[in-house]
Amino acid sequence: MNTSLRVAVATARLLRTRVTCFVGIGVPSLAAMLAKRLHAPELNLIYESGVIGAHPATPPLSTGSPSVAAGAEMVGRMIDVFGALQDGRIEVGLLSAAQVDRTGNLNSTLVSSAKGQRRLPGSGGALDIALLANELIILMPHEKRRLVEKVDFVTSPGRAATRAHSQRIVTDLGSFAFSESVISLETCYEDVDPAVAAQFGNAVVDHSNAKPIPVPTEEEIRIFKTFADEE
Amino acid sequence: MSKILALDRMVAEHIADGDTIFVGGFGQNVPFAIGAEVIRQKRRNLTLCRTGADILFDLMIAAGAVQKVIVGWIGNPGIGLNHAFTRALASGELELEESSNFSVLLRLMAGGLGIPFVPTRTLTDGDIVKSLPSAQQLQCPFTNEPVIAIQALKPDVAIVHVQRADRFGNLQSWGVLGETAEGVTASRKVIATAEEIVEPEVIRANPGRTFVPGWRVAAVAEVPLGAYPSYCQGYYGRDDDFYRQYDQFSRSADELTCWIKNNVTDTVGWPDFLKTLESDRIRLSTQAPNSSTAARQ
Numbered sequence: 240m241n242t243s244l245r246v247a248v249a250t251a252r253l254l255r256t257r258v259t260c261f262v263g264i265g266v267p268s269l270a271a272m273l274a275k276r277l278h279a280p281e282l283n284l285i286y287e288s289g290v291i292g293a294h295p296a297t298p299p300l301s302t303g304s305p306s307v308a309a310g311a312e313m314v315g316r317m318i319d320v321f322g323a324l325q326d327g328r329i330e331v332g333l334l335s336a337a338q339v340d341r342t343g344n345l346n347s348t349l350v351s352s353a354k355g356q357r358r359l360p361g362s363g364g365a366l367d368i369a370l371l372a373n374e375l376i377i378l379m380p381h382e383k384r385r386l387v388e389k390v391d392f393v394t395s396p397g398r399a400a401t402r403a404h405s406q407r408i409v410t411d412l413g414s415f416a417f418s419e420s421v422i423s424l425e426t427c428y429e430d431v432d433p434a435v436a437a438q439f440g441n442a443v444v445d446h447s448n449a450k451p452i453p454v455p456t457e458e459e460i461r462i463f464k465t466f467a468d469e470e
Numbered sequence: 471m472s473k474i475l476a477l478d479r480m481v482a483e484h485i486a487d488g489d490t491i492f493v494g495g496f497g498q499n500v501p502f503a504i505g506a507e508v509i510r511q512k513r514r515n516l517t518l519c520r521t522g523a524d525i526l527f528d529l530m531i532a533a534g535a536v537q538k539v540i541v542g543w544i545g546n547p548g549i550g551l552n553h554a555f556t557r558a559l560a561s562g563e564l565e566l567e568e569s570s571n572f573s574v575l576l577r578l579m580a581g582g583l584g585i586p587f588v589p590t591r592t593l594t595d596g597d598i599v600k601s602l603p604s605a606q607q608l609q610c611p612f613t614n615e616p617v618i619a620i621q622a623l624k625p626d627v628a629i630v631h632v633q634r635a636d637r638f639g640n641l642q643s644w645g646v647l648g649e650t651a652e653g654v655t656a657s658r659k660v661i662a663t664a665e666e667i668v669e670p671e672v673i674r675a676n677p678g679r680t681f682v683p684g685w686r687v688a689a690v691a692e693v694p695l696g697a698y699p700s701y702c703q704g705y706y707g708r709d710d711d712f713y714r715q716y717d718q719f720s721r722s723a724d725e726l727t728c729w730i731k732n733n734v735t736d737t738v739g740w741p742d743f744l745k746t747l748e749s750d751r752i753r754l755s756t757q758a759p760n761s762s763t764a765a766r767q
Contacts (some may be wrong), residue, residue: 243740243762254648257681261619264547264548285562286644287571288496288497288648289496289646289647290646299548300547300548300710301497301524301548301647302496302497302522302590303495303496303497303498303522303524303547303548303648304497304547304548304708305497305498305701305703305707305708307495307497307646308498308645308646308703314590314644314646314647316648316649317496317521317647317649317652318579318649318652321571321572321575322522324572324590324591325572325592341753344596348568348597350599357553358551358555358556358559358560359545359548360543360544360545360552360570360597361542361543361544361545361568361572362542362543362568362570363521363542363543363570364542364570364571364572365524365570365571366569366570366572366573366592366593366596366598367571367572367592369590370591370592370593370594370595371591372551377720383519392595392597393597394596394597395596396594396595396596400594400595400596405640412475435722464602
């Protein structure tokens with residue numbers, strides 16, 4: 240709960256109202272739901288199943304879940320939302336994955352370990368969102384096995400291949416941003432040592448300009464708990 | 471001419487070994503009853519395609535019906551992996567063409583438009599496109615910019631579940647459709663199950679709800695709960711517990727084989743399968759919050 244909460248809060252604070260946002264399942268949905276209930280009531284949530292202007296009451300299990308469709312402003316077709324994405328009309332894409340590296344490459348296909356390769360469900364819309372959203376926010380727990388030196392498989396290509404004008408990686412410790420293709424720590428939760436938040440793969444990235452951000456407020460935590468499960 | 475057929479006859483007449491099948495539904499209306507009948511009739515060497523595939527694919531793979539899948543995503547939504555799929559892939563029994571959801575959607579759209587490919591801006595980079603025969607780089611003849619050409623896909627038959635249909639095969643569905651319309655349009659033939667067969671007047675009173683016209687449909691069967699354990703907006707909710715239990719018993723190949731034998735192969739048909747479930751559960755799932763009166767129109 241604490242990890243998801245901190246990732247969701249740091250992400251929600253980046254989402255402005257009246258922005259159109261392509262949302263993935265999991266923590267991306269939690270962050271978007273939180274922002275909508277706090278400072279961004281007109282945040283336009285779009286799910287790949289074709290739902291536009293979603294108002295999920297409970298965190299959806301899949302983009303086709305009843306909670307995505309119920310109470311939405313439009314249940315369209317998949318081509319409506321992917322067409323808008325390709326046409327450059329989606330302002331922010333929210334994604335998670337199994338692994339990310341310092342070039343922004345994402346892996347949601349397979350991970351290798353000493354025990355062999357482990358298959359994952361694959362891209363879904365992630366590859367399309369990563370390549371085609373105008374701004375990209377990647378949500379990741381700050382774990383060694385996730386913030387890696389080199390991803391085991393490039394499902395969604397990173398900074399150099401995307402057309403996003405900005406790309407961030409938000410963790411439960413802080414957030415990374417790119418200047419050109421160089422990654423640095425942009426923000427850091429005030430209860431975390433920036434040198435720890437800046438650990439990424441085998442390196443500690445530049446954290447000299449990391450801005451401290453407040454820990455989740457009582458109000459943020461209270462609202463989050465109204466829809467997110469205790470873990 | 472009436473297009474109404476019993477489920478078993480519909481599958482016997484319209485699905486052959488080796489067919490490429492588009493599987494409709496997205497979250498809701500996953501055609502489990504048709505899939506179970508395909509397993510019961512022991513079809514082999516099928517290719518299954520759709521954007522995001524759920525546990526119906528896994529059941530059909532476990533039953534030995536499937537040779538290849540074409541998908542953008544395959545798993546147990548919100549829960550995790552498809553275990554029979556993972557085993558079949560590791561053993562080399564199953565062929566996988568994996569891309570992204572938008573890519574599969576575009577393949578189907580091109581198929582439905584009767585053209586060999588469509589240009590797109592996705593799939594420009596990454597590891598997926600490196601080994602994807604259905605995507606090739608192309609120069610736009612108008613702007614000279616590089617685009618990706620993605621090849622049309624024309625399935626032999628689409629299998630779908632809908633809320634209601636009439637005897638002429640007109641299919642009405644509402645709620646989340648995903649890419650079901652595009653998949654149906656691309657397919658040479660369409661077969662469907664419906665919660666209800668209604669009078670043509672009911673269909674014609676609300677023609678905007680028809681998403682597949684009868685002239686494209688080969689056959690339709692009335693099968694209440696034909697999308698169970700997925701949901702059908704206005705009729706019943708999703709049985710999330712079934713998906714969780716499936717994740718557990720499908721971890722063992724033996725347990726899954728046994729489950730398929732007891733609940734699919736050795737049963738007479740779909741209503742028989744439903745009887746094997748606790749009656750509580752279906753009642754419960756039919757009363758889920760999404761089957762609100764507002765949703766049923």
